[in-house]
Amino acid sequence: MVRDFGALRPTRNMSLEEIVAMFVYTLAHHEKNRTIGLTFLRSGETVSRQFNLCLLAVLKLHELLLENPEPIADECTDDRWKYFKNCLGALDGTLIKVTLLSDQKPRYRTRKASIATNVLGVCSPNMRFIYVLPSWEGSEHGDRVL
Numbered sequence: 001m002v003r004d005f006g007a008l009r010p011t012r013n014m015s016l017e018e019i020v021a022m023f024v025y026t027l028a029h030h031e032k033n034r035t036i037g038l039t040f041l042r043s044g045e046t047v048s049r050q051f052n053l054c055l056l057a058v059l060k061l062h063e064l065l066l067e068n069p070e071p072i073a074d075e076c077t078d079d080r081w082k083y084f085k086n087c088l089g090a091l092d093g094t095l096i097k098v099t100l101l102s103d104q105k106p107r108y109r110t111r112k113a114s115i116a117t118n119v120l121g122v123c124s125p126n127m128r129f130i131y132v133l134p135s136w137e138g139s140e141h142g143d144r145v146l
Contacts, residue, residue, distance in 0.1 A: 008057035014042075014050065022047060023054035069130045081125050089130050093120040 010016040018040065026036050026047075037047045058065065069088040076082050084090060095116040100108060108115045122131040 007060060008054055011050075014046075019050045019054055023051055023058075026051060067128065067130075069124055072125065078125065089122045089124045091120070091122050093118055095119075 008016065008019065010019070022036055022040055022042070025031065025039070031039075033044050033047050033051075036042075036051075037044050040047070042050075071086050071088055072081050072084045074085050076085060081090075095110060095114075096119055097114060097116050098108060100115060105115050108117060110116050117134065120133040121129055124130050
């Protein structure tokens with residue numbers, strides 16, 4: 001059985017799951033091509049080719065995967081959202097604790113001495129994320145993150 005993800009198909013030597021795993025791992029961990037190749041035991045050329053093919057497949061499916069946000073209507077009566085008329089959503093940030101190597105810890109130390117990353121998110125009225133800005137080092141004021 002051949003499954004299709006956009007135009008992405010498994011190859012003779014790589015399953016679709018491995019291709020998507022390399023793509024997600026690269027994005028989630030901000031790893032270099034060489035590191036992904038060592039992790040998945042693949043050549044740099046294979047990693048690069050499959051990453052680009054997976055990225056193109058995601059872009060082809062953008063209408064299914066990504067949602068265009070609708071502004072809050074003027075006639076909104078919901079007490080939580082009536083103050084956000086004509087806005088796409090509400091913006092807020094949070095600190096998420098992280099585990100890092102010793103040499104990276106000083107950059108992520110917060111004013112309360114914990115190791116965390118600042119994540120900024122915009123949420124729509126139906127509680128879906130419209131925008132997320134992750135991995136801002138340490139504790140920064142919201143104005144600086146923006």
